[in-house]
Amino acid sequence: MASASYSLLPEITDHKRYFFEKLGLSERLLERCLGEALSAGGEFADLYFEAVTSTSLGMDEGIVKTAAQGISVGCGIRVLSGERTGFAYTDDLSSDRLLKAARTAALIASGPQIERVQGFTETRTPQLYPVAGVSSDVEIAAKLKLIERADKAARDFDPRIVQVRASINDELRRILIAASDGTFASDTQPLARLNIFVIAKDEQNNTARGTSGGGGRVALDFFTGDKSPEHFAREAARTAILQLGAVAAPAGEMEVVLGPGWPGVLLHEAVGHGLEADFNRKKTSAFAGLIGQQVASSKVTVVDNGTMPGRRGSLNVDDEGNPTQETVLIENGILRGYLSDKLSSRLMKMPNTGSGRRESYQAIPMPRMTNTYMLNGEDQPEDILKSVKRGLYAVNFGGGSVDITNGKFVFTASEAYLIEDGKVTAPVKGATLIGNGPEALKYVSMVGNDLALDEGIGTCGKAGQSVPVGVGMPTVKLDRMTVGGTGR
Known part of the structure; x- marks a missing residue:
């Protein structure tokens, strides 16, 4: 099938701006990729671009044991033909790599000897790596303060709490979707989660575990008021202490x-x-x-x-x-x-x-x-x-x-x-x-x-x-x- 032209709503909103201005995409490139994806006779094709920045901090026994920031960028290209799906992805957003991935997906979905097609992605697996400026020093310090507060609250709950782990993970995911049916959408999706894990031990050396946590598609100010680090820490500690005195469940x-x-x-x-x-x-x-x-x-x-x-x-x-x-x-x-x-x-x-x-x-x-x-x-x-x-x-x-x-x-x-x-x-x-x-x-x-x-x-x-x-x-x-x- 010859390459087709698609109307992809050229207006660039803030969500789309990142991909067009920061990552060098263009409407013309998206059209070319979709055309290549359908070149072997597929019925539908879509492009899924994604850029994720993430931060993770972990504290164990009052010491920060893990701290990481990372970024992941790539595109997945899918072609549908009946119930058959062709799919390829790349972490290189150059036009050559995107077009090659599109052709690969097209052949998987519609070409001959489908079962034997392997290794067409020809790309290395993306890895998280430190990226300066993903979060400001002020934001990192604020996140560290949250898990320090959780650690202290869990320990203060009861002297039988003998081990505490606290962590916070957050990410910002940007996505851009363009499809042969005219779909052209984008979004910026925050996600944060605070986690608390504790171990309690009594005088008879019986142990019990407790976990708690919370979050959502929220900013750091979510962890104030009723959803504070202290709230989640006390809940994890309460559960562990409760289990120390629990009886065997009936059957x-x-x-x-x-x-x-x-x-x-x-x-x-x-x-x-x-x-x-x-x-x-x-x-x-x-x-x-x-x-x-x-x-x-x-x-x-x-x-x-x-x-x-x-x-x-x-x-x-x-x-x-x-x-x-x-x-x-x-x-x-x-x-x-x-x-x-x-x-x-x-x-x-x-x-x-x-x-x-x-x-x-x-x-x-x-x-x-x-x-x-x-x-x-x-x-x-x-x-x-x-x-x-x-x-x-x-x-x-x-x-x-x-x-x-x-x-x-x-x-x-x-x-x-x-x-x-x-x-x-x-x-x-x-x-x-x-x-x-x-x-x-x-x-x-x-x-x-x-x-x-x-x-x-x-x-x-x-x-x-x-x-x-x-x-x-x-x-x-x-x-x-x-x-x-x-x-x-």
């Missing part, structure tokens, strides 16, 4: 109450991934073919919302240049739709939900969650707890895993309590929640009116790619769930 099937906020990670893993369109297009999801059917209790409504100001999972545009949006996935227990990107939208003939995301310019986009949460119900949280004769109250979670094909999940509760005769009693340790996502939602009998989102710590993995996300939920009661533990 068996019982009523389970999930607390508001971060426990929404269970919803994210057990349900959210199964509602991403690519899994459903390939019919590998437990939710494949169930749109319009009852998949949860009528009390359950789940949405994915990428438009929430300052949230970790929010984006002005996704990584395909589409505005993000609020998407209702499950409404009163009925499955309403999936999260889609351009490829899934075209192949499944469904609306594009602006959910195309990628880890970096070295990766292809795919449908991903942004901020996923369950909406409020009408129950009072205290009434939910009072309704439980004997069960588990899971307030916070650590790690977990899910099998997308059948929805089965296993999650570890990092903070949980027994519920006895409607009252929250002893803290427990070693509790795991075991179940099936679609099945578990059918046992939701009460939903609180206290919806909360996580503090801004979520990172989601899929197919080797990690992206920042948000989760949330109100207090929720499940009438049946299997709890793993060593107690009675």
Whole structure:
């Protein structure tokens, strides 16, 4: 196919100015790259330019052990032909390298002997390296002060706190997307996260761990007031001290109450991934073919919302240049739709939900969650707890895993309590929640009116790619769930 010409909205905003004036791109070069990308007969092509500056500081045992600044720049070029995807990337933004990458992607997608095509990127893997001026000395000093305050607050919380690690990571990501369908979008995306990890030890040499942290697409002034380093440090220390006195979690099937906020990670893993369109297009999801059917209790409504100001999972545009949006996935227990990107939208003939995301310019986009949460119900949280004769109250979670094909999940509760005769009693340790996502939602009998989102710590993995996300939920009661533990 001959090279085509595309209208790419030549107005240069502040987002675009960086790429045009600092990195030497031009509208003509973008047109040439797209033309080359479609030269072997592809149906669609896009260019994803990315420039990231980052800073990381880490303190261990009161000493700054890590400090780094870096920059990464590159472009990923994708070509679609039916269900076939051709992709190439380069960290060299010269016209010769960009055009070569475009031709490579074109051949992978549309040329003969596709399976044998290898090594066409011919580029070295980008590496972070110190760059003077990424952050001013004043900003670096302010970040250092934040982790010093966190370290001190954790140690001051209780003498049984014997080890503290504190870190802060932030980045500024600039992106520019140009596509053969006329898409031309750009964005500048800040991201910051403060992390605290502590170890507590008692006189019997029992140890326990606690973690906390927060952030989002925010500036440093976020870490003031209610979201101060002291707040997160005390929360990590409190969790560790609590675990020192915890009893072994009971085992068996019982009523389970999930607390508001971060426990929404269970919803994210057990349900959210199964509602991403690519899994459903390939019919590998437990939710494949169930749109319009009852998949949860009528009390359950789940949405994915990428438009929430300052949230970790929010984006002005996704990584395909589409505005993000609020998407209702499950409404009163009925499955309403999936999260889609351009490829899934075209192949499944469904609306594009602006959910195309990628880890970096070295990766292809795919449908991903942004901020996923369950909406409020009408129950009072205290009434939910009072309704439980004997069960588990899971307030916070650590790690977990899910099998997308059948929805089965296993999650570890990092903070949980027994519920006895409607009252929250002893803290427990070693509790795991075991179940099936679609099945578990059918046992939701009460939903609180206290919806909360996580503090801004979520990172989601899929197919080797990690992206920042948000989760949330109100207090929720499940009438049946299997709890793993060593107690009675």
